[in-house]
Amino acid sequence: MLGLTPSFTALVAAAAACVQYAQGATVQTADYLIVGGGTAGLVLANRLTENPAVSVLVLEAGGDGLGNVNISDYTRVGAAWGTDIDWQFPTQPLYYANNRSLGSAPRGKVLGGSSAINGDVFDRGDAREYNEWQALGNPGWNFSTIFPAEKQSEKFYPPDASDDIDYVLDRHGTDGKVASAFSIAAPPIHNDIIASVVNAGGVETADLEGGNVTGIAHVTNAKLPTNETRSTSATAYYFPYSYRPNFKVILHATATKIVWRSTTPGNAVAGGVEYVDQNGVTQSVSANTVVLSAGSWGSPPILERSGIGNATFLASLGIKSVVDLPGVGENLSEQTLVPMQWQLNTSLPIPRSPFLLNMESIQKTFGPDNLSTIESLLDAQTTSLSNALHEAHKRLYQAEAPWIEQFIRVSTPASGPSVLSMYAVNLHPLSRGYVHIVSANGTEYPEIQYNWFQNPFDLYLVAAACQRIQKIANTPPLSGWLTTSIAPAPGVTDIAGLEEHIKNTAIQTNHIMGSALMAPREDGGVVDPDLKVYGTKNVYVVDASVIPIEPAAHLQGTVYAFAERAAELFKQNQ
Ligand SMILES: Cc1cc2nc3c(=O)[nH]c(=O)nc-3n(C[C@H](O)[C@H](O)[C@H](O)COP(=O)(O)OP(=O)(O)OC[C@H]3O[C@@H](n4cnc5c(N)ncnc54)[C@H](O)[C@@H]3O)c2cc1C
């Protein structure tokens, strides 16, 4: 049950006056208070406010981003990073990768959240992965419920016939909110890349959407083809609906913690949230239901400051435990990306930002010869995952689910020949990191550790994936275009050498998830299948942090679909 019974709602309203708020604060009220006007938060806010009788208040730490060309021009990937619409989260050195530091990691701090500053690739996961969400103990979260939600989120603009790009219309939504379109005019080398993948034993597919994410194809961007501007959760779900009187947003409002109405064990009741406004003044808002949509590094710290998390750890920071939930901030997953680049024999004109994805199973990465090695490593893994997640990953392997992505693009610098990038992405890392607060201070950054390659399976698999990419690059007709390897250095082709290349060069995909896991409580879960935080009556998490198994995709498309289905559940249970 998601909602509150009418009598309970009345009780809450009557009790509102008794809640202790910061002195002098102006108290606003809503049925739903959503913390974070990001990718997932605005989907939920939009769908709930379709009912004029339901009021929603969104607290967003950033501004509206209107007029910022670093958002609207999707080809300026990275321009927004390090500016005031980026949180710039500091991260810890990578213990299992020579203690290398990645410095700060980008996250959108603006209406639209990370959808406003990301790489703008728009694709979605595989049916086998979504069905594992359910198998982990989350009934109802499976491909047959996610696929309609994917379609509901998408407004697909088919390419022109002259663009020479394959697609399957019924795998896309045409009536949804996020605009999606291919980057037009694939360069001539694209057909040769596809041919080499096929010649090296891979498969070409007409369209990677629709639940079978296998093979090589073009993928869409989240953008309007009419004026080539980025589609974000703010342009898709908020700005066209901001006239709704029941849809309110407070900008420059950084939520710090939940204000409790009651902390009865097993039944804690939130009364609202405290936040710091633009002037550094603490304010409060009250609500019947509190939803955290502050993202994988934003939501767990708010739970911890509110007393929800590992009670021993919270006690060490002087925070009184409300719900002892040791999974909060644990189980952080992040797909890794390893640069593999070659110089071309020529300088090609590259319109906009077209790219190809080639999705392959572990079986395809290794070929039949070395599978026993990777199978025994997969069996032997003991440290990083719970038994439930380990079994889920073994099933994905057995089902030959996509596991390695080759993210392929050709770029042309201002001078000199073009560069082919075929990045190796590990879609299902077994290593798990964490995000935890370092003090009770509501605006201090948390400590973040990715823990990449904590599990040796991940390192070996990615090294083999790099060998597979080298094999494709050495296969005609693509091989004819390539002169020299840029990354790794020419001659680095053995597993040991590639493992060192990986440790020294792997970077983020920024697909962080899992830090407030949807899973049974005994498996370290934080929310139940209704997305309600265990031990609470009215606190929910709706963002990437609850996603239990990575999609074979860049994460935003899955987050949109996830949030559409979350909204459906909230409405059903109202
Ligand atoms: C640099 C980068 C590149 C990426 N590239 C791609 C890509 O090409 N394709 C793709 O599909 N995915 C990509 N992703 C991933 C994708 O964008 C994210 O997975 C997705 O947007 C996350 O959605 P979310 O709702 O969980 O969090 P967000 O969209 O990050 O939303 C969280 C929101 O909460 C707000 N917030 C946080 N804390 C507080 C607080 N205390 N009080 C108030 N508000 C708060 C934030 O400001 C933000 O608006 C990328 C991500 C990044 C960062």
Ligand SMILES: *[C@@H]1O[C@H](CO)[C@@H](O)[C@H](O)[C@H]1NC(C)=O
């Ligand atoms: C856009 O990005 C560039 C490069 O990072 C930066 O110099 C500029 O200030 C940004 N513009 C805005 C409006 O933030």
Ligand SMILES: *[C@@H]1O[C@H](CO)[C@@H](O)[C@H](O)[C@H]1NC(C)=O
């Ligand atoms: C990484 O840092 C830790 C802690 O400082 C240290 O114990 C370890 O030896 C370092 N590892 C490498 C490879 O330098």
Ligand SMILES: *[C@@H]1O[C@H](CO)[C@@H](O)[C@H](O)[C@H]1NC(C)=O
């Ligand atoms: C998926 O979930 C829906 C909703 O609970 C359920 O009706 C359906 O049977 C499930 N499908 C599978 C294949 O488990």
Ligand SMILES: *[C@@H]1O[C@H](CO)[C@@H](O)[C@H](O)[C@H]1NC(C)=O
């Ligand atoms: C998925 O698509 C690929 C490429 O078209 C095809 O080879 C494969 O048989 C499909 N798998 C399933 C399970 O449909």
Ligand SMILES: *[C@@H]1O[C@H](CO)[C@@H](O)[C@H](O)[C@H]1NC(C)=O
């Ligand atoms: C692009 O088109 C959309 C839809 O017509 C419009 O809302 C938006 O303002 C346009 N953006 C720019 C930068 O022209």
Ligand SMILES: *[C@@H]1O[C@H](CO)[C@@H](O)[C@H](O)[C@H]1NC(C)=O
């Ligand atoms: C809880 O935190 C303590 C102190 O940090 C730690 O020793 C313990 O392992 C944690 N418990 C769980 C179940 O993670």
Ligand SMILES: *[C@@H]1O[C@H](CO)[C@@H](O)[C@H](O)[C@H]1NC(C)=O
């Ligand atoms: C809380 O943290 C912020 C950011 O690090 C800092 O500016 C502020 O002084 C801290 N407040 C207190 C009371 O320590």
Ligand SMILES: *[C@@H]1O[C@H](CO)[C@@H](O)[C@H](O)[C@H]1NC(C)=O
């Ligand atoms: C596969 O096995 C061969 C022969 O034993 C070996 O040379 C090669 O390095 C192995 N490949 C991987 C990825 O382990």
Ligand SMILES: *[C@@H]1O[C@H](CO)[C@@H](O)[C@H](O)[C@H]1NC(C)=O
């Ligand atoms: C580059 O290689 C391609 C493919 O082999 C070939 O068609 C083309 O003519 C070459 N271009 C130059 C400038 O050598």
Ligand SMILES: CC(=O)N[C@H]1CO[C@H](CO)[C@@H](O)[C@@H]1O
């Ligand atoms: C499903 C899963 O892997 N849960 C783990 C989350 O993290 C906690 C704490 O590290 C583990 O105890 C769980 O097993």
